[in-house]
Amino acid sequence: MTMKSVQTGAVGAIDVVDLERPAPGPNDVLLRVRACGICGTDATFLHMGGGPFGPGGQMTAVPLGHEAAGEIVDVGADVTGLKAGDHVVVNPQAAPSGIIGCGGALGGMREYLLIENAVVGESLALIPDSVPFEVAALNEPMAVALHSVNRSEARPTDKVVVFGAGPIGLGAAIWLKLRGVQHVVVADVIASRLETALAVGADAVIDSSHEDITARLTELHGQGANALGQPRPGTDIYIDAAGAPAVFNTTLASAKWHAKLVMVAVQKKSETDLAAMLRSELTLIASMGYPTEIFEVTPQLAEHSERFARLISHRVPFSNVADAYDLATTPGAAEKVIVTFDDDI
Structure with a gap:
């Protein structure tokens, strides 16, 4: 047969x-x-x-x-x-x-x-x-998304932005909210994806095709500063689920002292401003696959199936x-x- x-x-x-x-x-x-x-x-x-x-x-x-x-x-x-x-x-x-x-x-x-x-x-x-x-x-892509959130070690008091409202970015937003994270922003250039982000629980969205991300993050997350005392948004964690060089550049320009950047998207070639990383003492965290998460996600995928179906x-x-x-x-x-x-x- x-x-x-x-x-x-x-x-x-x-x-x-x-x-x-x-x-x-x-x-x-x-x-x-x-x-x-x-x-x-x-x-x-x-x-x-x-x-x-x-x-x-x-x-x-x-x-x-x-x-x-x-x-x-x-x-x-x-x-x-x-x-x-x-x-x-x-x-x-x-x-x-x-x-x-x-x-x-x-x-x-x-x-x-x-x-x-x-x-x-x-x-x-x-x-x-x-x-x-x-x-x-x-189940499998949501395990990838969960691993990125686990790698971030996000706490309920943290303020997080997720770049990219594709399945991995939206999945990360869901896991962050299920983890009890205080404020989650999703940024993308496609309006329909941002609507989905709000539908699955994001607290706010940024249309980066025309909005100033740094200004909006400051409005949403309050004022912080880098190691030199220069004003920066109060965002604690940046998650890159887009893989675009603009995400790295925006994060480096926006990161406050001791912020984290979690890299889950496949990266395109770009130049990194290492001096900007130094000024914020930015921690870069790579997130690859799902070492333990492949079936950790399954019970919550079942419990919140209507929410995940929106993806x-x-x-x-x-x-x-x-x-x-x-x-x-x-x-x-x-x-x-x-x-x-x-x-x-």
Whole structure:
């Protein structure tokens, strides 16, 4: 029996191919994928036309998708704690054959996904049946967002600004408010994204396409100063979920003494004013992936599923998966695109 799977094709395009439906070994389960998100990593592989994983670094097709959620349909004889019909979310970094959807042998944007060495709490986690599959598919990116907030060590009394109202930035805003942080501002250049930021709990927003960020932060967070006593906004933590050089420049120009900058977005090349960092004794914190957070998020994702659902701008059926990738890779066209799989698969 065959199934359909999505992989990179020509530069900027996907291919939908037919593969044999896998059968689980004694330690595996077979997941019927019911929803899978599209990530910026997918777009990177699309723009490259694959990945340099062949012999001698030659470009090869890459199976796409690492934000999968679904229903177990077959369970290996030695697997415990799981049964057919269970709803689960996936840890794409736990696959023995390589990370799912980012250059490994398997991708999550397919009708059926083999979960190798299936262990609850390691390779997958149960999620209540009441949670829509498209919301469950947010588990992995929300783990990335939570790790950035954990790295910030934000306290309830802190005043925070998040740059970038994409899924990671909005997820960070949600986690900050669930953590009890006093005041969270979200900055972006797209008005509809700022509306979503307010809807998910941000205390204020800044449209950085025309507003003076430093002046607005001072208005919202009060007056602070850098190590030289120069006036600066009272913002304690800056989270960069945008990856634009302007974010670094704005932070360096605005940071008060002992402020923090958490870098979670993939950075573009830029020059950093190290003298400005010195004047504020700014702490730069890098945030990569989710060392422990992949399933820490799952209970709260379930508890606050309606809030997280607001991050999804487009739900596209798998029959139109090429349109979904076009949406996700067109700047400003979508916030979060989730591909859903029909009940009659």
